[in-house]
Structure formats: structure tokens, C-alpha cells
Amino acid sequence: MRSSVSAFLVMLGLLIYLTIGAFIFMALEQPHETHIRLNTKDFLLNFLDNNTCVTESELRTVIDELILAYDQGVTPLKNVTSPSNWDFPNAFFFVTTVVTTIGYGNLSPNTFWGQIFLLFYATVGIPITFIALASVTRFLKVSYRLYQRRSECYFSCIKHDGVRKFIQFAIFASVVYAVLIVGPSAVFAYLEDWSMHIAHYYTFVTLSTIGFGDYVASYSEKIHGYWRIVYKIVLAIYFVIGISLINIVFGFAQSIQEREGKKLAKRAKVHQENLMKLHDRNSNVGLSIFQSKRNSSVNTGEDEKRVVSTYL
Numbered sequence: 444m445r446s447s448v449s450a451f452l453v454m455l456g457l458l459i460y461l462t463i464g465a466f467i468f469m470a471l472e473q474p475h476e477t478h479i480r481l482n483t484k485d486f487l488l489n490f491l492d493n494n495t496c497v498t499e500s501e502l503r504t505v506i507d508e509l510i511l512a513y514d515q516g517v518t519p520l521k522n523v524t525s526p527s528n529w530d531f532p533n534a535f536f537f538v539t540t541v542v543t544t545i546g547y548g549n550l551s552p553n554t555f556w557g558q559i560f561l562l563f564y565a566t567v568g569i570p571i572t573f574i575a576l577a578s579v580t581r582f583l584k585v586s587y588r589l590y591q592r593r594s595e596c597y598f599s600c601i602k603h604d605g606v607r608k609f610i611q612f613a614i615f616a617s618v619v620y621a622v623l624i625v626g627p628s629a630v631f632a633y634l635e636d637w638s639m640h641i642a643h644y645y646t647f648v649t650l651s652t653i654g655f656g657d658y659v660a661s662y663s664e665k666i667h668g669y670w671r672i673v674y675k676i677v678l679a680i681y682f683v684i685g686i687s688l689i690n691i692v693f694g695f696a697q698s699i700q701e702r703e704g705k706k707l708a709k710r711a712k713v714h715q716e717n718l719m720k721l722h723d724r725n726s727n728v729g730l731s732i733f734q735s736k737r738n739s740s741v742n743t744g745e746d747e748k749r750v751v752s753t754y755l
Contacts, residue, residue, distance in 0.1 A: 515553055532675040536661045539679040542568035543576075543686060545649055547656035572683075579687040587615060587691065616692055623650065623685050634663040634674075650685040 491499060512518075517528065527533070528550055537550050542565065552558050591611055601607040628642035637645070637658070645658045666674050 532671045533661065535672075536675045536678060538564070538568070539675075539682060540654065541565050542572040543652065543682050544569060545652050545654035545682065547654050547659050549656040549659050576683065576687050576690065579683060580690050583687055583691055590615060612695060619688050619692065623688055627681065627685075631660045634665055635660050636663075646685075649682065650689045652686060 487502065491497065491502065533550065539545075540547050541561065552561050591608075594611055594614075598607045598610060601610065624643065624646050628639060628646050631637060631645060632639050632642040635642070635658075641658060645660060648655055648658075649660075660678065661675060663674070
């Protein structure tokens with residue numbers, strides 16, 4: 444019964460959190476979407492006014508073809524001699540996003556047999572990747588514990604164990620953030636011609652396996668030939684190590700929440716036990732008062748009988 448109530452409260456909290464997030468994103472993104480819709484409509488109307496030889500139906504046909512090509516992973520602005528989306532570097536990058544469950548969505552198989560093969564490939568590849576990620580995570584956890592032991596002497600002045608561990612983790616997380624997020628963001632900003640804000644956004648979305656696909660660091664025009672393959676392989680290694688480190692950070696946050704939850708549950712249990720003890724004590728006091736009153740009334744009755752019998 445207690446576990447079902449706990450599960451219900453957790454799901455209710457998640458539902459509330461999702462609802463709040465939905466309203467916030469509605470407020471932030473919907474006005475921008477409306478602005479884009481109006482600008483696009485004005486652009487199309489101006490295009491038709493300036494090109495009277497093109498009808499609206501013909502323009503819609505062209506737009507539909509361009510959208511279809513883009514959905515198939517083909518950028519209409521590129522010519523036929525541009526590198527294929529399914530050459531080895533891109534295909535290697537694609538399977539990496541599949542088995543790590545990043546799944547950008549910018550590139551996907553469009554043929555029947557490609558989609559069928561993906562089902563079997565992902566079914567085998569995702570568990571293998573999770574095993575590899577778990578191995579890397581275990582190694583990184585051992586490294587983190589070694590860091591904790593070696594840094595104890597620097598934090599010995601902090602007597603509270605929880606505060607000391609939190610400070611140690613905060614320093615570790617800051618270093619991981621700098622190496623894993625800030626550093627690669629600077630590299631992506633240079634290679635992909637992104638702003639630092641976009642590059643930072645991309646690294647977090649990728650390593651947390653959200654993987655929207657609105658930005659993908661694999662189409663840099665500054666890298667050609669053999670270096671494209673090297674770039675994709677380095678990205679794959681970066682994904683594996685980065686996701687493992689992010690799992691450690693998220694796991695630590697989860698352990699803190701679970702520990703605090705257990706503390707709250709323990710406090711609630713102690714409080715409930717104290718209330719039960721107080722209730723039992725009050726019940727015993729009330730029972731003893733009732734018994735004493737009953738005994739006194741019985742004794743009073745017997746005394747009255749004695750007085751009456753004596754008088755008679």
C-alpha cells in the first residue's frame with residue numbers, strides 16, 4: 444500500500460513538472476513561431492507578386508518537393524557532387540547516434556530494407572553500447588573515489604561529512620563541466636561556425652541523449668577528405684565518454700534525492716511512532732483515571748451501605 448502511494452505521488456509530481464515545462468515553453472516559443480509563420484506568408488505573397496509567371500500551385504509544388512528532399516536528409520542547396528549523406532563518415536556517425544540512443548533525427552533510413560535492418564541492428568547494438576557505457580562509468584567512478592581519497596587531506600578542516608563530500612563533488616563536477624562541455628563547445632563553435640551559446644546548447648542536448656537534431660556537429664565545411672573520418676570517430680568516442688560522465692553526475696543527483704527521500708520517510712515514520720506512543724499513553728492514562736473513578740465509586744457505595752446498615 445505504501446509503495447503504491449509513493450509511486451502515485453512520484454508520477455503526480457512528474458506530471459506537474461511536465462505541465463509547468465509545457466506552459467513555459469508555450470510562452471517562450473509560441474510567439475516566435477507565430478512571427479515566423481507571418482514572415483513566411485508575407486515572403487510567399489511578395490514572391491508571387493514579383494513573379495507573376497509563377498502560379499501559387501506551382502510554387503506549392505516546388506516547396507513540397509524541397510520539403511520532401513530535406514526530410515530525406517538531402518539539402519536542396521547542395522549540388523549532386525556534394526558528399527553523400529550515406530558515405531562512410533556519415534553512416535558511422537549515424538550508427539553511433541543509434542546505439543547511444545541520441546537519435547538526432549536529421550538522418551534516418553528511408554528504404555524498406557534499411558528500416559528493417561535498423562530494427563535488428565539497434566536491438567543488438569543498444570545493449571552492447573549500454574554494457575560499454577557501464578564499463579566506462581565504473582572506471583570513472585573508481586577514478587572519482589580515488590580523487591575523493593586523495594583530496595581528503597585538503598578538506599579535513601570540514602568536519603561535517605555531507606558538506607565535505609558535496610564540496611568534493613562540486614569541484615569534480617566543475618572540472619567535468621569545463622572539460623566535457625565548455626572545451627568541446629569552443630571546438631564546435633569554431634568548426635561548425637556556431638555561436639558559443641549554440642555550441643553549449645548542442646553539447647548538453649547531445650550528452651544528455653535528448654538529441655533534438657536541430658544542430659548536428661558533423662557537417663563542418665572546414666574538414667575535408669581523410670579528416671572527416673577522423674572527426675566522426677572522435678565524435679563517437681566523445682559521445683561514449685561524455686554520456687558516461689553525465690550518467691555519473693545525474694546518478695549522484697539521483698542518489699542525493701533518494702537519500703533525502705529516505706531521511707524524510709524515516710522522520711515521518713518516527714513521527715508516526717511518537718504519535719502512536721502518545722496515543723497509547725493517553726489511552727492508558729484515561730483508562731487508569733476511569734478505573735480509579737470506578738474503584739472510588741464502588742468504595743463510596745460500599746461505605747454508604749455500611750453507614751445505612753449501622754444506622755438501622
